Amino acid sequence: xxxxxxxxxxxxxxxxxxxxxxxxxxxxxxxxxxxxxxxxxxxxxxxxxxxxxxxxxxxxxxxxxxxxxxxxxxxxxxxxxxxxxxxxxxxxxxxxxxxxxxxxxxxxxxxxxxxxxxxxxxxxxx
Amino acid sequence: xxxxxxxxxxxxxxxxxxxxxxxxxxxxxxxxxxxxxxxxxxxxxxxxxxxxxxxxxxxxxxxxxxxxxxxxxxxxxxxxxxxxxxxxxxxxxxxxxxxxxxxxxxxxxxxxxxxxxxxxxxxxxxxxxxxxxxxxxxxxxxxxxxxxxxxxxxxxxxxxxxxxxxxxxxxxxxxxxxxxxxxxxxxxxxxxxxxxxxxxxxxxxxxxxxxxxxxxxxxxxxxxxxxxxxxxxxxxxxxxxxxxxxxxxxxxxxxxxxxxxxxxxxxxxxxxxxxxxxxxxxxxxxxxxxxxxxxxxxxxxxxxxxxxxxxxxxxxxxxxxxxxxxxxxxxxxxxxxxxxxxxxxxxxxxxxxxxxxxxxxxxxxxxxxxxxxxxxxxxxxxxxxxxxxxxxxxxxxxxxxxxxxxxxxxxxxxxxxxxxxxxxxxxxxxxxxxxxxxxxxxx
Numbered sequence: 001x002x003x004x005x006x007x008x009x010x011x012x013x014x015x016x017x018x019x020x021x022x023x024x025x026x027x028x029x030x031x032x033x034x035x036x037x038x039x040x041x042x043x044x045x046x047x048x049x050x051x052x053x054x055x056x057x058x059x060x061x062x063x064x065x066x067x068x069x070x071x072x073x074x075x076x077x078x079x080x081x082x083x084x085x086x087x088x089x090x091x092x093x094x095x096x097x098x099x100x101x102x103x104x105x106x107x108x109x110x111x112x113x114x115x116x117x118x119x120x121x122x123x124x125x126x
Numbered sequence: 127x128x129x130x131x132x133x134x135x136x137x138x139x140x141x142x143x144x145x146x147x148x149x150x151x152x153x154x155x156x157x158x159x160x161x162x163x164x165x166x167x168x169x170x171x172x173x174x175x176x177x178x179x180x181x182x183x184x185x186x187x188x189x190x191x192x193x194x195x196x197x198x199x200x201x202x203x204x205x206x207x208x209x210x211x212x213x214x215x216x217x218x219x220x221x222x223x224x225x226x227x228x229x230x231x232x233x234x235x236x237x238x239x240x241x242x243x244x245x246x247x248x249x250x251x252x253x254x255x256x257x258x259x260x261x262x263x264x265x266x267x268x269x270x271x272x273x274x275x276x277x278x279x280x281x282x283x284x285x286x287x288x289x290x291x292x293x294x295x296x297x298x299x300x301x302x303x304x305x306x307x308x309x310x311x312x313x314x315x316x317x318x319x320x321x322x323x324x325x326x327x328x329x330x331x332x333x334x335x336x337x338x339x340x341x342x343x344x345x346x347x348x349x350x351x352x353x354x355x356x357x358x359x360x361x362x363x364x365x366x367x368x369x370x371x372x373x374x375x376x377x378x379x380x381x382x383x384x385x386x387x388x389x390x391x392x393x394x395x396x397x398x399x400x401x402x403x404x405x406x407x408x409x410x411x412x413x414x415x416x417x418x419x420x421x422x423x424x425x426x427x428x429x430x431x432x433x434x435x436x437x438x439x440x441x442x443x444x445x446x447x448x449x450x451x452x453x454x455x456x457x458x459x460x461x462x463x464x465x466x467x468x469x470x471x472x473x474x475x476x477x478x479x480x481x482x483x484x485x486x487x488x489x490x491x492x493x494x495x496x497x498x499x500x501x502x503x504x505x506x507x508x509x510x511x512x513x514x515x516x517x518x519x520x521x522x523x524x525x526x527x528x529x530x531x532x533x534x535x536x537x538x539x540x541x542x543x544x545x546x547x548x549x550x551x552x553x554x555x556x557x558x559x560x561x562x563x564x565x566x567x568x569x
Contacts, residue, residue, distance in 0.1 A: 013357065015350035019535055057354060060198045060211055061330055062302050069188065071305035074197035074213045083358065090330040104217055122197060123213035 007034055012051050016043035023048040056080035061090050063108060065125055068100030074122040075108050081115045089113055100125045150181070150231060150252070150262055155476040157250060157264035158182040158469065159236055159417060162191020164270035164449025166219045167462035168469030169228045172268065175473025181229045181262065183252060188232055189223065190216030191272060192295070193458065195302045198323055200350070204459035215458065239267065239421050246443060266444045266472040269418060269432070270465050273411035273450040275320075278372075281409055283315075285371040290378030294324040294408040307331055309404025313381050314338045315369045319347040321408025326355035328406075335361045336400050339383055341368040341390055344517070346539050370397060372405060381405055413451045421445060428496040429453040435484050436499045436508045438468035439475075446472045453498050453511070456541050460511075464498075481506065486551070491562035493518065495538075504551045510544045512561060520566040525550065526559035536563055 007026050014021040021044045024037040036048045050056075058080045062072035081089065089112055098108065102125045109119040155177040158169045161184030169182045188194065193201070196212030203209055206218065223230065234254035242249055248267045253259050275293040290309060298320070300306040312328050314321045317340035325335045338356060343366050345352055356363055364383070370392050371382040384397035413431040415423075424433040424441035431452040432440040438448050448468030449461040474480055484501035488510060495513045502508045517537045524530040529550040536542055542563065 013349055013353050015348070015353050017349075017535075020349040020352075057358070058199050058209075062197060064305060070303045072302055074211060074302060076197075076199060076211055086358070087330070094332070104214065122211045123194075123217050 010052060012048050014039060014044040014047055016041065016047055025049070025052045027052075055083040057083050057086050059086050059089055059119075060122070061093055063093050063096050063098055065098040065100055065102065068102070068125040070125065073098055073100075073102055073108075073125050075119050076122050077112065077115075078118050078120055081112065081117050085113050085115060089119070093119065150229075150257065150260060152179065153247075154179045154181045154229075154262065154264040156180045156266045156268060156469065156472045157248070157262065158268045158270055159239075159250070160184060160191065160270040160272055160451070161186070161189035161230065161232065162270065162272050162449070163193055163216070163219065163458050163462045164272060164451070164465035164468075165189070165191070165268075166216075166223050167466040168268040168270050168446075168448055168472070170222055170226055171466040171469025171471075172266075172473035172476075173226045173228060173469075175470045175479075176477040177266075177473035179229070181231060181264070182223065183231045183234050183236055183250075185235045186232060189220050189230060195295070195299045196323075197302050198327075201458050204457070205462060212458075219462070236417060239417055241421075241442070248444065265476045266446065268465070268468050268472045269440070269445065269447040269451050270449050270468070271414040271417060271451045273454060274414050275407070276410045276412055278407060280412075283369055283372055285381075286374055288372070288374035288377050288379075290374065290403055291372060291405040291407065294318075294320040294406045297324055297404075297406050298327065301327055301331055307333065309333060309378075309402070311336060311402040312404045312406060313369070313383075313400055313402045314406045314408060316340065316408035316410070317342075317345040317347050317352075317363060317365075318408045318410065319351050321406065322347040322351035322355040324406055324408065325361050326359060329359045329361070333404075335359070336402055337362045337364055339364045339367045339369060341366065341386055344537075348539075368392060369405065370394070373399075378403055378405055411450065411454050413453065415451060418447070418451070423447075426453075426496065426500065428490070429498065433500045434468075434498065436502045437471035437474075437481060437484075438464065438499065439471060444472075444475055446475075453496065453513075456539070460541065464511075485557065486554075487558040489558055489560045491524075491560040493521075493536075493563045494561050497561050502546055504548060504554075506548060508546045510546055510561070512542050512544070512563075514538055514542060514563050518563065518565055522562075522564050522566050524560075524562045524564060526554070526556075526561075528554050528559070532566055533563070 009026045012023040022038050026034045039045045059077045065073040102121045106121045107118045112119050156172040158165045161182050172180045193212035193216035199211045201210045201215040238251040240249045275295050297308045300308045312335045367385050370384045373380045380399045380401050382399050384392035432447045438446050446468040448465030455461045484503045488497040497512045514536045521533045
């Protein structure tokens with residue numbers, strides 16, 4: 001139980017454009033957002049709330065592949081996954097070794113880390 | 127006649143991006159030098175404009191250029207209207223190239239280019255593993271060689287010369303294509319996007335990135351990359367700080383860094399050392415213009431690329447250029463857009479449909495480092511790209527006395543574009559226009 005009675009302020013850097021607004025999200029003791037400050041357009045407000053409540057990232061990495069044109073196959077998550085699962089997913093993918101050929105869009109790892117999101121090949125690998 | 131066409135779809139639908147082309151023994155309408163995003167866009171542009179025989183040559187084993195190692199997403203928002211990874215972007219574009227009957231020759235290097243006297247045709251000397259050295263003729267040439275990275279020599283970092291320092295793009299190729307992790311404890315010099323992307327990449331592959339150092343007082347990469355590549359992994363970014371020495375005998379074992387003053391002179395008394403085995407350099411790109419120099423093209427000392435007309439034609443009749451070989455772009459979509467225009471105009475040149483010649487020279491004025499193209503005409507709309515020297519929050523973009531528009535912000539890392547419409551120039555009878563980006567006072 002959070003006993004902090006003072007509102008908590010978290011800082012974010014807006015990624016919407018090169019202005020890079022310094023965003024502040026203020027929440028109360030019950031983790032409810034009280035106010036978002038520092039944005040100069042709607043994008044900033046939206047970004048700050050998303051980053052605060054449910055930060056997600058698209059993961060792009062490579063997996064070892066044998067008998068292909070190159071030794072690594074670029075892969076991606078089909079959609080963004082929760083940010084705190086990114087490193088674990090990369091560790092999991094480092095244990096795999098694939099065999100060429102592979103086609104763009106082929107599922108390399110279904111339902112990665114139970115996120116419901118597949119990891120797919122980013123290109124054909126003849 | 128054997129075709130040089132490569133990349134026909136295999137039975138399984140797998141696109142062979144690599145080419146083991148058999149024979150080149152015909153003359154071309156348009157020859158494209160380089161098969162990266164610019165080359166592919168130029169080749170497609172040439173076909174659209176009516177050129178029948180188009181050849182695209184690349185020195186790698188497959189087309190796609192740098193996109194094949196840029197495995198991160200964020201490409202194609204403008205062109206494909208969705209966020210793609212580099213390899214996806216390359217493959218989609220290359221499918222278009224194949225669908226448009228463009229000959230592709232990979233694993234081949236253009237050693238020299240000549241203008242044939244008499245008929246003004248161009249010839250290039252190509253060296254390839256399968257065909258040896260060949261002279262190939264073409265009516266028009268499009269230069270799309272792209273750029274290469276600046277190296278340690280470009281900024282003269284003192285110290286020893288051990289293994290372990292390299293450009294960020296080379297490390298990217300090692301990690302993403304060649305299955306080779308170049309180091310475990312990494313320092314990155316330069317906060318350009320490639321440096322930031324590699325900070326994340328090395329981290330995801332299990333290396334420790336001690337920090338990113340940037341000599342300028344501001345980061346050079348996109349805010350998105352600052353957040354998603356550095357903040358996400360708690361990698362510190364040190365602004366106004368640079369690497370002043372590289373230590374190590376066989377292998378890099380540490381680097382010394384120091385803060386710099388306003389004129390970029392390091393303060394040695396405040397320097398500190400960082401243990402590391404690898405130093406990655408992300409300190410900018412230089413247009414790759416060896417071939418342009420061999421052709422004696424007029425080059426712009428600021429962009430370090432060819433001087434081009436609004437048709438992306440260089441100082442040599444029938445030789446066009448587009449993409450990073452002309453000037454360094456921010457986004458691959460802009461590279462492709464510009465090179466597409468170069469290819470289209472090369473095609474128009476071949477079929478005898480050149481637009482009227484340019485009659486107005488553009489001059490980079492206040493706070494404008496350069497403008498591309500270097501000249502425009504009054505008969506049609508042109509898009510002029512420029513880069514500012516210093517950031518401004520609110521400014522006016524002024525085209526001589528004929529037009530001005532307010533800009534919300536300008537930064538050197540983001541190209542500014544201006545659509546010049548014929549109506550702006552209706553009452554203009556001069557032969558040169560100055561482009562300024564000036565501070566705008568609040569009314």
